Amino acid sequence: MQTYRLALIGFGNVGQGLAQILLEREAELADRFGVHFQIVAISDLLKGSLYDPDGLSPATLLTEIQTHGNLDDAVAPHRGWGALRTITESNADVVVEISYTDLKTGEPALGHIRHALNAGKHVITTNKGPIALQYPQLAILAEANGVQIGVEGTVMSGTPALRLGLDLLAGAGISRIQGILNGTTNYILTQMEAEISYEEALADAQAMGYAEADPTGDVEGYDAAGKVVILANLLMDTPLTMADVDRRGITGLTLPDIHEARQAGERWKLIGSVEIKGGDVVASVRPLRLPATHPLANVSGATNAITYTTDLLGDVTLVGPGAGRVETGYALLGDMLAIHRYRGELT
Ligand code: HSE
Numbered sequence: 001m002q003t004y005r006l007a008l009i010g011f012g013n014v015g016q017g018l019a020q021i022l023l024e025r026e027a028e029l030a031d032r033f034g035v036h037f038q039i040v041a042i043s044d045l046l047k048g049s050l051y052d053p054d055g056l057s058p059a060t061l062l063t064e065i066q067t068h069g070n071l072d073d074a075v076a077p078h079r080g081w082g083a084l085r086t087i088t089e090s091n092a093d094v095v096v097e098i099s100y101t102d103l104k105t106g107e108p109a110l111g112h113i114r115h116a117l118n119a120g121k122h123v124i125t126t127n128k129g130p131i132a133l134q135y136p137q138l139a140i141l142a143e144a145n146g147v148q149i150g151v152e153g154t155v156m157s158g159t160p161a162l163r164l165g166l167d168l169l170a171g172a173g174i175s176r177i178q179g180i181l182n183g184t185t186n187y188i189l190t191q192m193e194a195e196i197s198y199e200e201a202l203a204d205a206q207a208m209g210y211a212e213a214d215p216t217g218d219v220e221g222y223d224a225a226g227k228v229v230i231l232a233n234l235l236m237d238t239p240l241t242m243a244d245v246d247r248r249g250i251t252g253l254t255l256p257d258i259h260e261a262r263q264a265g266e267r268w269k270l271i272g273s274v275e276i277k278g279g280d281v282v283a284s285v286r287p288l289r290l291p292a293t294h295p296l297a298n299v300s301g302a303t304n305a306i307t308y309t310t311d312l313l314g315d316v317t318l319v320g321p322g323a324g325r326v327e328t329g330y331a332l333l334g335d336m337l338a339i340h341r342y343r344g345e346l347t
Contacts, residue, residue, distance in 0.1 A: 001034055004336060005055075007041040007092035007121075009083045009112050010099035013209070014126055014153070015042070016065060017329025018096065019058040025333075035340050037333075042071065043086040044099075050076035053091045083108065087116045094339065096332060097125040103217065103226050103242065106130035117141045117149065124335040126153030126328050132226035132242060135233045148339050151234070153331025155181065155227045156304045159320030160334060165235045165308055173311030174235055176275035181227040183302035183322040184211045184218035185250050185270040190300045192258045193267070198251075210302050210323050220249035221270065221285040228272040228283050236274060238281040246284040253287055261289050267297050275309075 008015045022029075022037055029035050039058060041051040048071035050056060056076060064074045087095050095116035099109050110130040116123045117138065125131065130138070131154045142149040155161045156179075165174060180186050184205045191201035202219065205211045210218075217223045225245040232240040250270050261268050266289045274283040290297040295317040299305040304322030307315050321327040 003036045004094050005038050005040045005092045006094050006096050007086050007090050008096045009043050011042045011044040011047050013325040014098045014328045017325035018332050019061050021329050023058040040092050041086045041090040043083045047071050049081050051078035051090050052076045083112050084115055088119050094122045097127050101127050101129045103129045106133040117145050120145050122147045122339050124150035124332050128154045128226045132229045136239050150335025152335050153328050154230050156322045157328040158330030161306045164318050172313050174308050176309035177231050178273045179306035180296055180299050180304050181272040182218055182224040187302040189268055219251050221247045224272040224285045228274050232274045236281050248286045250287050265292050
């Protein structure tokens with residue numbers, strides 16, 4: 001049995017989703033893959049910080065959060081360590097960076113990730129900010145330190161959008177990637193088709209937890225633009241930045257616009273796109289009126305989807321969740337199993 005010790009930097013919805021998955025699937029992971037993922041440390045500014053080199057119980061962590069909303073009463077030999085100390089001084093070999101996301105500076109997550117890679121620890125993250133802003137630099141740092149950086153959950157949560165492009169379509173010649181990459185805006189557009197106002201639909205998306213803390217990032221297309229930048233960097237080897245994305249959100253669309261499209265058998269969708277055009281890589285996020293025959297036209301609600309246009313296969317489309325507690329937690333499990341696999345230990 002191979003054990004990987006995890007330090008979770010942040011213990012919000014995604015960290016709790018991961019703890020729940022590890023609790024429920026521990027036996028299956030051991031039986032099928034001979035692997036044990038053990039949480040040894042949590043460092044969260046609001047909920048508290050704990051470290052036990054012999055492992056923390058996911059069941060206890062979840063009960064404490066459900067009962068008290070924090071980890072103040074959980075028992076552990078070390079308490080109150082900050083993120084950087086947890087990364088450096090704990091015995092974790094994988095740092096799970098799931099703190100607050102900031103698409104402008106990437107901090108403090110960027111500093112956490114650099115610190116972990118420099119300490120020779122693997123990093124897995126669902127945090128879009130640092131990956132959209134600095135992925136090429138972080139990938140070089142990981143390689144120089146002989147460790148891996150897993151970022152599957154930054155695009156479409158646990159739906160394996162990046163792995164599909166990176167692994168399964170490697171060599172197929174990807175010339176264009178188009179996607180519905182933001183659940184909040186797709187939910188709003190779908191609700192508007194059912195006569196629900198933009199304001200009411202946005203309030204629903206916030207209540208259901210899809211929207212970012214500041215939903216401007218969703219409705220103005222910044223969240224989708226961050227994901228487009230990640231796709232360009234990982235799959236097209238092109239160091240695009242947020243400023244390179246021609247970005248427009250959905251705030252200019254009205255109910256009459258939506259109806260007019262429906263009457264013509266079309267649908268408005270916020271489409272993130274990156275494609276090779278005349279030797280250049282061109283990226284955009286914008287609302288498009290799609291004909292019913294388009295593979296992304298019938299993806300409704302908060303669901304996400306991505307279409308890879310390839311030389312050898314034509315279009316390949318993947319549809320699945322793009323947010324959610326367990327759904328995003330699963331992205332981290334996929335990255336952990338990938339670390340295990342690349343070490344040649346997964347059969
Ligand atoms: N706010 C994002 C969305 C969450 O609505 O898709 C996932 O990145």
